[in-house]
Amino acid sequence: MHSLLKEEVNIAVELLRRMKRIRLTEETIAERYSEWKMRCPTHLCIGQEAVSAAVGLALRKDDFVVSTHRAHGHYLGKGGDLKRMLAEIYGKSTGCSSGKGGSMHLIDESVGFMGSTAILGGTIPIGVGLGLSIKLNNTDQISCVFLGDGAVEEGVFYESLNFAALKKLPVLFICENNLYSVYSLLKVRQPARRKIYEMVKAIGVPGEHADGNDVMGVYEKVNSAVDFIRSGKGPRFFEFATYRWREHCGPNFDNHIGYRTEEEYLCWKKKDPIMLLESNLLSHGAVSKEEIDKMEISVQQEIKEAFEYAEASPFPVEGETFTDLYKPKDDS
Numbered sequence: 001m002h003s004l005l006k007e008e009v010n011i012a013v014e015l016l017r018r019m020k021r022i023r024l025t026e027e028t029i030a031e032r033y034s035e036w037k038m039r040c041p042t043h044l045c046i047g048q049e050a051v052s053a054a055v056g057l058a059l060r061k062d063d064f065v066v067s068t069h070r071a072h073g074h075y076l077g078k079g080g081d082l083k084r085m086l087a088e089i090y091g092k093s094t095g096c097s098s099g100k101g102g103s104m105h106l107i108d109e110s111v112g113f114m115g116s117t118a119i120l121g122g123t124i125p126i127g128v129g130l131g132l133s134i135k136l137n138n139t140d141q142i143s144c145v146f147l148g149d150g151a152v153e154e155g156v157f158y159e160s161l162n163f164a165a166l167k168k169l170p171v172l173f174i175c176e177n178n179l180y181s182v183y184s185l186l187k188v189r190q191p192a193r194r195k196i197y198e199m200v201k202a203i204g205v206p207g208e209h210a211d212g213n214d215v216m217g218v219y220e221k222v223n224s225a226v227d228f229i230r231s232g233k234g235p236r237f238f239e240f241a242t243y244r245w246r247e248h249c250g251p252n253f254d255n256h257i258g259y260r261t262e263e264e265y266l267c268w269k270k271k272d273p274i275m276l277l278e279s280n281l282l283s284h285g286a287v288s289k290e291e292i293d294k295m296e297i298s299v300q301q302e303i304k305e306a307f308e309y310a311e312a313s314p315f316p317v318e319g320e321t322f323t324d325l326y327k328p329k330d331d332s
């Protein structure tokens with residue numbers, strides 16, 4: 001960022017707010033996980049917030065999103081309801097999936113969040129199918145598919161990209177390459193010189209690679225891709241380099257167990273997307289420290305209220321437990 005235009009500042013401030021909302025929510029989940037009231041596994045995205053915030057802001061509310069086991073950031077970035085997300089993690093009937101899905105199975109059609117699943121790659125064809133539905137319905141929506149670098153090793157990834165390219169579907173693929181699939185480094189899983197964003201070009205989907213912790217850069221790239229896709233030119237694919245700070249699944253840090261080094265983690269911590277944007281805005285005089293503090297206080301207040309809501313909400317009653325989430329209301 002050189003000199004900042006007013007519009008750029010507004011976008012940057014909104015991105016900062018979205019990233020903080022994700023980070024502070026997940027830090028609170030981590031802090032309170034040991035209370036044993038959140039009983040589902042949770043995959044935190046702390047360190048990776050920039051991609052979620054930027055993609056969410058570049059999309060419209062009526063655009064579709066499908067996601068993975070690491071879904072909190074994707075949902076909140078898309079404008080998801082914090083109360084409904086936390087209630088879902090607490091297994092409560094007020095949760096966005098009626099308390100039946102937990103952290104890895106968030107669905108909220110009111111913000112176009114069409115589902116996340118723990119089956120690696122499982123939502124990729126669903127996102128492509130949503131793209132087909134958009135084309136058949138002749139609307140100008142977009143379907144966005146979030147996936148990790150590990151999902152690239154699933155066969156369905158190739159079938160789905162092929163179909164999206166063939167039919168020129170309005171699909172935005174966002175691959176968050178955080179280098180790891182659980183404890184396995186990328187280079188023990190995929191040939192070293194074969195880049196994901198290059199490989200997809202061979203399938204017929206234009207691919208690009210960029211720094212996933214530079215939130216303004218991600219926003220600008222995705223925003224122009226969204227225009228491209230909306231104008232009917234077919235799918236686009238981004239591979240964003242980023243890093244999860246905590247263990248694969250759960251609230252703790254796990255650098256001591258030996259699959260990655262403390263040095264690597266510290267190196268990525270220096271690229272903290274929130275710290276980078278904050279210092280950029282402060283050094284340009286675009287916001288004051290007081291304004292940032294105020295933003296943080298209001299996000300913390302929302303989080304406090306959402307946890308209270310989740311705790312106070314009832315569990316699903318017995319008769320509700322096995323009903324179909326998609327059952328039409330007038331059919332009950």
Ligand SMILES: Cc1ncc(C[n+]2csc(CCOP(=O)(O)OP(=O)(O)O)c2C)c(N)n1
Pocket residue numbers: 069070118119120121147148149150151152178180181182248
């Ligand atoms: C079909 C399938 N195979 C294996 C797993 C076990 N598993 C869960 S998460 C994960 C790693 C996913 O890595 P990546 O896609 O890079 O996402 P990240 O966890 O890094 O965000 C694996 C192998 C699974 N859930 N589903």
Ligand SMILES: [Mg+2]
Pocket residue numbers: 148149150176177178179180181182
């Ligand atoms: Mg990964």
